[in-house]
Amino acid sequence: MSDIRFTKDHEWVLVDGDTATIGISDYAQEQLGDVVFVELPDIGKTLEQGDEAAVVESVKAASEVYAPVSGEVIEVNEELEAAPGRVNEDAMGEGWFVKLKLTDEDELDDLMDEAAYAKYIKELD
Amino acid sequence: MNSMNAKGRPTGTGAETGFTPHETFTGNRGLVQEEPLIFELDSPGASGVDLDEPEEFAPRLGAAARQGRIGLPGLSEPEVMRHYVRLSQKNYAIDSGLYPLGSCTMKHNPRLNEKMARLPGFGDVHPLQPQQTVQGALELIDTLAHWLKELTGMPAVAMSPKAGAHGELCGMMAIDAALRARGEEGTRKRVLVPESAHGTNPATAAQIGFTVDSIPATDDGHVDVAAFKAKLGPDVAAIMLTNPNTCGLFERDIIEIADAVHEAGGYFYCDGANFNAIAGRVRPGDLGVDAMHINLHKTFSTPHGGGGPGAGPVVLSEALAPFAPLPWIVHDKGAYRAIEHESEGTGQPFGRMTAFHGQMGMFVRALSYMLSHGADGIRQASEDAVLSANYILASLKDVMSAPYEGPCMHEALFDDSFLKGTGVETLDFAKAMIDEGYHPMTMYFPLVVHGAMLIEPTESESKDSLDLFIATLRDLAESAKRGETERFSGAPYLAPRRRLDETQAARKPILRWQHGRNEPASKAAE
Amino acid sequence: MRYLPLTKDDRAQMLAAIGAKSVDELFKDVPEAARLGGLIDLPRRQGEMEVERQLAAMAGKNIAASQVPFFVGAGAYKHHIPATVDHLIQRSEFLTSYTPYQPEITQGTLQYLFEFQTQVALLTGMEVANASMYDGSTACGEAVLMAHRVTKRKKAVLSGNLHPHYQDVVANLSDFGSYKLVTEPPCPKGTEGLAGEIDEETSCVVVQNPDVFGHVRDLSALAEAAHAKGALMIVVVPEIVSLGLITPPGEMGADIVVGEGQSLGNGLNFGGPYVGLFAAKQKFVRQMPGRLCGETVDAEGKRGFVLTLSTREQHIRREKATSNICTNSGLCCLAFTIHLSLLGEEGYTRLARINHANAVKLADALGAVPGVKVMNETFFNEFTIETPKPGAEVIDALVEKGVLGGVPLSRLMPGNDAMKNLIAVASTEVNSDQDRAAYARALKEVLA
Incomplete structure (x- = not known):
């Protein structure tokens, strides 16, 4: 299964096999405004669900990106360092942050599916 | 005798010929001059200072003598003068208009204070001169300390902190030192800070290892006392509270809050940024405060200078006074003495905040302000x-x-609910104020209010000035509601610069001039 | 009161508009117990003349540096400041402006900050500099905290020849922040070797050049030793004029350079306000404290300047900020920048040569006084002498002879017997041959 899941803090996670790709939602990038900097974790770092995985900054705000699921960092999107605007252009695709080696697939059950998330952000506005 | 010369009369507006001046050859617009960076004005070899080359001598620099050029530009004195005068003309200032920045207390800066600070006996004395040669300087610091203690009703003051945030650091260090003296080092590490606090409060607490626990505000803009009390416990070191608070309100439960934190074994740090509201009417000492910094550059009118320097003396309660940092001044045997080391005085100073004695230049200005106002004027x-x-x-x-x-x-x-549905945001509203000749108010702070606009007029405005400001904001608010969004969305139109691209500045930071890289008026290289 | 524009009538009209009977009503949230009925027991308002008279009386009790042969240094230096500097910094538009949060109407401040940053980077030989700290000592403290963040280590090694006040500021921050600190004993001969103290836990080594005794050193080997262990080298420059003659710390391998900028544009002011200089390698920029000004363009494509990388700062990042600093030394930066612009490359380097030449002449003159030994082989405009009597007594006796002869090192390091007879002596461009002769003569008499 490769369904996308969302957290209440607006991270998304897409699982393919035991690889979980993590980013921030389109809604989140819009709220942030122009992303100017992304701080990514070291490869090999182990993250528990809810740990700070990355930091994303706009001109006037900085937000932590929390790991939606637990796992070991196996890849980071280095392109964001030179081109942080990619987060704004394609938050759900090219603008991904981190890939984790998933340790507990059950954690996905805590998260929202696309429809639930759409409803959630509608209520926020 | 000639009658009036027709050429002395105003010419037409230009409208009749259809001419509207847009771009000038120089890029200047009348008195608003485009000005390159000083580095772009280099006349190699020129200098604005005449100095004679010393006679031949044998240097004693050892292996560390500099090789090669530094890269500083050369200019004559008139060129330097013109450059900085032109730059000054691109600045808004309290001397040129109402400066309603909330939390910043942009009041009139009397020039008497500048004159006093420049007396050679204050401006031209060295901090490490023998103390018998600086008795008047020590007397000045001691006199200012007396005024600060009287105005706040507090028994002690640490004079050396260099600005408000430095004062916060000093106060929180005194609190930590007092906790250590009680044997509670390491057990009380939590500091309670309201959501509406200045950013310096949590930053200060975190800088010396406290964890920050946020206290919510009530719907009427005060500290939620019940929520605050629920957070008290044996691990709480202090509460850091701004009073009057950043919503512009006096914390009416402040004595109850102070009592509660004391009962729980913690201390009460008060952010004194808003002291200008209560100086001479309320003494923080009567509210149960243990430490409070005073921004001399706010309440006592030392000029902001485009971001500094400031000064942040911290008044301290009996409980914290013994831990005040070095140095301090005593008066005995008919003379003033600066205590510069723990061995020279009584008390248990926690250390030293800065080299020397603090912001003497600001002390002179602040005392000059106080003496001018007196207790009644303050x-x-x-x-x-x-x-x-x-x-x-x-x-x-x-x-x-x-x-x-x-x-x-x-x-x-104010908040931004009056702008709802207009397409105008707080930022746009503020930028439109610039076209009307005003510096905007503080925006988006405090964080507890959506699209906040915090207006602090200070006591320096005449009623006419306030009325014009009010009329201007009314006009802008009504204009926004009428849907005249262009007046806001592109504003400012009439300032020396239009809105600046802060995204580009942050994505590809250019933090210094480099030869051939930043050319005048060119779009920065990608 | 001359500073308050509202009249009695204005106040009455305003209260009516508000719907309040008296000003007291506006203070109704103040608890009853804390309302002051009358005036605080302090003097009443006074006119300019009276204020001026009182303050001038206090000022008159001090000996100003320009009144006497003056040789006091140790972290603050008497220089001649061109008249243009003080005129320009008193222009209302600079003096009475706030932090440039609205760049469209504060390009004047922003552009001089950008010029200041560039000048500091050029002098120190570093890639980037910030828009100032409070002073050299607090900049030094912040540099150590920054090194801890960069290296994710917690131990600093301090040279014993770092100005003792600077040592105290670092110690204070380390103590409350629970960081480790190793401080070497002072070494008046200037032969201190620090490399051996640097280990794999060390985040930084902090060394002053010229040091508190005036010694000037090439720090390249120390930088290599620090880097070999993964530590940073922080160089402290207490006298910014020295970089007109000394190799910039950046060329010696410094990772962070801090300094006291008072010597350019800023008076002695009995210790403040001064201007803290802070420069670093570009790769550490996001860990820097304080404001940074950057270049950009406006909506019409015109070059302009803004405060940038603000997410490091307290007003955005709050408890995760790189520092709590907000107000810095804005106007002192301007004084620095104008003075340095007036000097230019030629003037600045010549000023440094004059300072050095004057100090060399003074060292020779004092060294010829019987019983006096000059401790330094190298120095810039300040050196240390050893006298047969305690330094503090010598300095006091010199005051009686109308000479301010320097800083007894026992004042900075009391309780250290090795400092007892040492005096730090500075000579800048303000000293004439007559001043030096007067000093040598007085010293001879004092020691006779």
Whole structure:
């Protein structure tokens, strides 16, 4: 299964096999405004669900990106360092942050599916 | 005799010929001059200072003598003068207009104070001169300390902190030192800070290893006392509270809050940024405060200077006074003495905040301000500041939206609900003020209010000035509601610069001039 | 009161508009117990003349540096400041402006900050500099905290020849922040070797050049030793004029350079306000404290300047900020920048040569006084002498002879017997041959 899941803090996670790709939602990038900097974790770092995985900054705000699921960092999107605007252009695709080696697939059950998330952000506005 | 020369009369507006001046050859617009960076004005070899080359001598620099050029530009004195005068003309200033920045207390800066600070006996004395040669300087610091203690009703003051945030650091260190002396080092590491606090409060607490626990605000803009009390415990070191608070309100439960934190074994740090509302009317010492910094560059009018320097002396309660940092001044045997080391005095100083004695230049200015005002003038100034803010609040709350019922203290807070549906945001509204000749108010702070606009007029404005400001904001608010969005969305149109691209500045930071890289008026290289 | 524009009538009209009977009503949230009925027990308002008279009386009790042969240094230096500097910094538009949060109407401040940053980077030989700290000592403290963040280590090694006040500031921050600190004992001969103290836990080594005794050193080997262990080298420059003659710390391998900028544009002011200089390698920029000004363009494509990388700062990042600093030394930066612009490359380097030449002449003159030994082989405009009597007594006796002869090192390091007879002596461009002769003569008499 490769369904996308969302957290209440607006991270998304897409699982393919035991690889979980993590980013921030389109809604989140819009709220942030122009992303100017992304701080990514070291490869090999182990993250528990809810740990700070990355930091994303706009001109006037900085937000932590929390790991939606637990796992070991196996890849980071280095392109964001030179081109942080990619987060704004394609938050759900090219603008991904981190890939984790998933340790507990059950954690996905805590998260929202696309429809639930759409409803959630509608209520926020 | 000739009658009036026709050429002395005003010419037409240009409208009749269809000519509207747009771009000039120089890029200048009348008195607004485009000015390159000083590095781009280099005449190699020129200097604005005449110095004679020393006679031949044998240097004693060892292996560390500099090789090669530094890269500084050369200019004559008139060129330097013109450059900086032109730069000055691109700045807004309190001397040129109302500067309603909430939390910043942009009041009149009397020039007497500048003159006093430049007396050679103050401006031209060295901090490490023998103390018998600086008795007057020590007397000045001691006199200012006396005024600060009297005005705050506190028994002690640490004079050396260099600015408000440095004062916060000093106060929190004194608190930590007092906890250590009680044997509670490491057990009390939590500091309670309201959501509405200045960013310096949590930053200060974190800098010396405290964890920050946020206290929510009530719907009427005060500290939620119940929530605060629920957070108290044996691990709480202190509460850091701004009073009057950043919503422009006096914390009416402040004595109850102070008592509760003391009962729980913690201390009460008060952020004194808003002291200008209450100086001469309320003494923080009567509120149960243990430590409070005083921004001399706010309440006591030392000029902001484009971001500094400031000064942040910290008044301390009996409980914290023994831990005050070095140095301090004592008066005995008919002379003043600066205590510069623990071994020379009594007390248990926690250390030293800075080299030397603190911001002497600011001390002179602040004392000059205080002596001019006197106890009566200081009280009147606070009353006028509060009156002016309330006048603004009362005069605008029908067209703008005030989240809290008045009366306010010396700041009037509005939110952006009056702009809902107009397509105009707080930022746009503020930028449109620039075209009207005003510096905007503080925006998006405090964080507890959506699209906040915090207006602090200070006591320095005449009623005519306040009335024009009020009329201007009314006009802008009504204009926004009428849907005249262009007036806002592209503003400012008439300032030396239009809105600047902060995204580009942050994505590809250019933090210095480099030869051939930043050419005048060119778009920065990608 | 001359500073308060509101009249009685104005106040009455405003109260009516508010719907309040009196100002007291506006203070109704103040608890009853804390309301002051009357005036605080302090003097009443006074006119300009009276204020001026009182303050001038206090000022008159001090000996100003320009009144006497003056040789006091140790972290603050008497220089001649061109009249243009003080005129320009008193222009209302600079003096009475706030932090440039609205760049469209504060380009004047922003552009001089950008010029200041560039000048500091050029002098120190570093890639980037910030828009100032409070002073050299607090900049030094912040540099150590920054090194801890960069290296994710917690131990600093301090040279014993770092100005003792600077040491105290670092110690204070380390103590409350629970960081480790190793401080070497002072070494008046200037032969201190620090490399051996640097280990794999060390985040930084902090060394002053010229040091508190005046010694000037090439720090390249120390930088290599620090880097070999993964530590940073922080160089402290207490006298910014020295970089007109000394190799910039950046060329010696420094990772962070801090300094005291008072010597350019800023008076002695009995210790403040001064201007803290802070420069670093570009790769550490996001860990820097304080404001940074950057270049950009406006909506019409015109070059302009803004405060940038603000997410490091307290007003955005709050408890995760790199520092709590907000107000810095804005106007002192301007004084620095104008003075340095007036000097230019030629003037600045010549000023440094004059300072050095004057100090060399003074060292020779004092060294010829019987019983006096000059401790330094190398120095810039300040050196240390050893006298047969305690330094503090010598300095006091010199005051009686109308000479301010320097800083007894026992004042900075009391309780250290090795400092007892040492005096730090500075000579800048303000000293004439007559001043030096007067000093040598007085010293001879004092020691006779």
